[in-house]
Amino acid sequence: MVRIFIGVAWPYANGPLHLGHVAGSLLPPDIFARYHRMQGNDVLMVSGSDEHGTPITVKAEEEGLTPRQVVDHWHKRHVDALDALSIDFDLFTRTSTKHHEKWVHTIFQGLQDEGYIEERVMNQPYDPEAERFLPDRYVEGTCPHCAFDEARGDQCDACGKTLDANELIDPRSTLNPDAEIEFRETTHAFFLLSKLQNRLEAWFNDEEHPWRGNVERFTQNWLEEGLQDRPVTRDIEWGLPWIDNDPTYEGKRIYVWFEAFSGYFTASVQWAKETQGDKNAWKPFWEESYDGEATRHYYFLAKDNIPFHTILWPGILMAYSDARESKGQPRLRLPYDVPANEYLNLSGEQFSKSRGVGIWVHEILERFETDAVRYYLAANLPETRDADWTWEDFLSKVNGELVAAYGNFAHRALTLTQTNFGHVPDPGPTTAADQRIQETIQTLHETVTDHLENARFKPPIRAIMELAREGNRYIDQEAPWQIEDKERLATVLFHCLSVVRALAILTAPFLPNSAQKLWQMLGEPGTVHDASWDQVQAGPTPRTNLPEPNPLFQKLDEDEVLNLANQDDPDSSQDEEPKEDATMITFDDFQAIDLRVGTVTNVEDHPDADKLYVLNVDIGEEERQLVAGLKEHVPQDELEGLRCIVVANLEPATIRGVESQGMLLAAEDGDLVAPLTTTQEIREGSEVH
RNA sequence: GCCGGGGUGGCUCAGCCUGGUAAGAGCGCCGGACUCAUAAUCCGUAGGUCACGGGUUCGAAUCCCGUUCCCGGCACCA
Secondary structure, eight states, X not given: OEEXXXXXXXXXXXXXOBHHHIIIIIHHHHHHHHHHHHTTOEEEEEEEEBXXXXXXXXXXHHHTOOHHHHHXXXXXXXXXXXXXXXXXXXXXXXXXXXXXXXXXXXXXXXXXXXXXXXXXXXXXXXXXXXTEEOOGGGEEEEOTTTOOTTEESSBOTTTOOBOOGGGSEEEEESSSTTSOOEEEEEEEEEEOGGGXXXXXXXXXXXXXXXXXXXXXXXXXXXXXXXXXXXXOEESOSSSOOOSSOOGGGTTOEEOHHXXXXXXXXXXXXXXXXXXXXXXXXXXXXXXXTSSSSEEEEEEEEEGGGHHIIIIIHHHHHHHHHHHHHHTTOOOBXXXXXXXXXXXXXXXXXXXXXXXXBOOBHHHHHHHSOHHHXXXXXXXXXXXXXXXXXXXXXXXXXXXXXXXXXXXXXXXHHHHHHHHHTSBOOOOOSOOHHHHHHHHHHHHHHHHHHHHXXXXXXXXXXXXXXXXXHHHHHHHHHHOGGGOOOHHHHHHHHHHHHHHHHHHHHHHTTTSHHHHHHHHHHTTOOSOGGGSXXXXXXXXXXXXXXXXXXXXXXXXXXXXXXXXXXXXXXXXXXXXXOOOOOOXXXXXXXXXXXXXXXXXXXXXXEOTTOSXXXXXXXXXXXXXXXXXESOTTXXXXXXXXXXXXXXXXXXXXXXXXXXXXXXXXXXXEETTEXXXXXXXXXXXXXXXXX
């Protein structure tokens, strides 16, 4: 027996789950967990909704809701989506629970007790007009090293040097370029990651890690660059308060990324208490040398999360373990493997909540069977590089492989047996061909096991399909529908059912619902998920009665799928929640905006930005220069000469060195951007109401 | 512009870390067989300068350098 802890990256609670999340971090651990359970190992798989941080606040403001309402809503949606996908967590919780807060505080208290937390006064850029501190990267100024005048607060793009915002000469806010920036002192708690450099390096270099290349490279780079101490509090409102009631930290919150990781641990404790009725049940999974049993920790995530899980989280665990040790408590385990995936794209485009590119989980599962979706995702996982979801390929793989090769093989074997015997027949003497098919099952079992042990999921599902094809070959060669000798017929069908049974077990981690359905059609008792993985090679039991077989999968309707492909704008209204009443403005507010008709007289590329045009627009009494982010959406010749609507009294802003004196209005729906115009020719400078 | 990932038959992908009996799979195409099965299955043919150029090596899709194209992140979308 081996104990397997599986941590799954916490989905953020500000929007729906899409297939990118599923392929990147959700489906692989579910397959992995199901496999290990069938191996008889103890598995604990946890995750939850990540519910704190600025983006939640922003979302709440957008929708006129409270942050609490936003996270409640999306957490519930996450839970429903996971259920629909048959992704079974031992616990899928959330970071806004009291339990989580309490344990995060325990962890941070431990870090503080051990001297890993240091209070530092930072001189942070502050925008007095907006009354807020500015993150470094929203500050620009002149680089002290190379005099480049658009260096950012965290790095200078010209010379590549890393900077502090307060080193900049003439700093300004990119959010509000005219504001006088002040530097105000603000105190933050820092996690002294640098103190762990040697220990993390030793852990990285000395331990045997089965890490994938991408994970190793990322981690190596970080370590070589030298670990920086990181602030663990922020000047924001939505998040967990600091550990004690120290007034220094009033109005500050624990930085989300630190706190969300801790969820791996806090959720395990919560699982023990709430679902096991044993508040110590988490210990076998987490405490080092709890007993002699091998225990391994896996973290599943997409590539953007790698260093957080191979450096920062292990760092926190080391530091907190020091604190536990000081109190005579056992240390906690560090990650064993971090099987990070690349991204799944949608026909070449990245899934993106903000741009509305995506296929939402709840939407696709309304139309298609869970296992069909799981099959295509598993067969197309971005394990070694980005992969593409295309509807054509979805159609072809589901109909051609899942339904036609696998489903059909099971169905023909079962119906033949049903017609001829009604139960699992007794096999007679074995021929070379029979022998060969049995060997194929065995080889396949070994191959699939080997891949799964190494946390690889795409090769094994493909290998399993190969077994179905072998089954089809066998049945075709033996042609049981032509066999007259009853004993030989029984033998052939018995071997066919052996393959079917092996397929039910082998597919169980990947396709849990159809595997179970197949299990029942084989007349097997209980659930396939309780079957032992090693039973793959045991054949069916002769004389087991067989129920009436039904096709295992439904074919996808070609037109329906291809229609979806054509829509290609899956961001239409139904994805988003119906908008709550937007904040009302007064008529006077509206009147304050001076909208004018103008004509675009000239369009040029911005000299120093990929997405921007510099436009000249005649608005009657004057000509304005505007900077507009339309380059990716609207071709230059469509803009030239266009009659447009301009916000004429917007205060000027300098955007990457070019002044913009107003704003050109355009309607936006995902990637579709349409500049506004008038239906009739009308004089430049006309007001718009 | 900076950083990262990638370019393998019509399509989707494997192989690349650990160079050599590997240039592979599925789909698609073309031809044939079969009829138990959801017009499903099986057999066979064709199809690739492994982006381009150079280097290392006895030998490179695989390692190194350069070029080019694509994608992503960041900058940026008043």
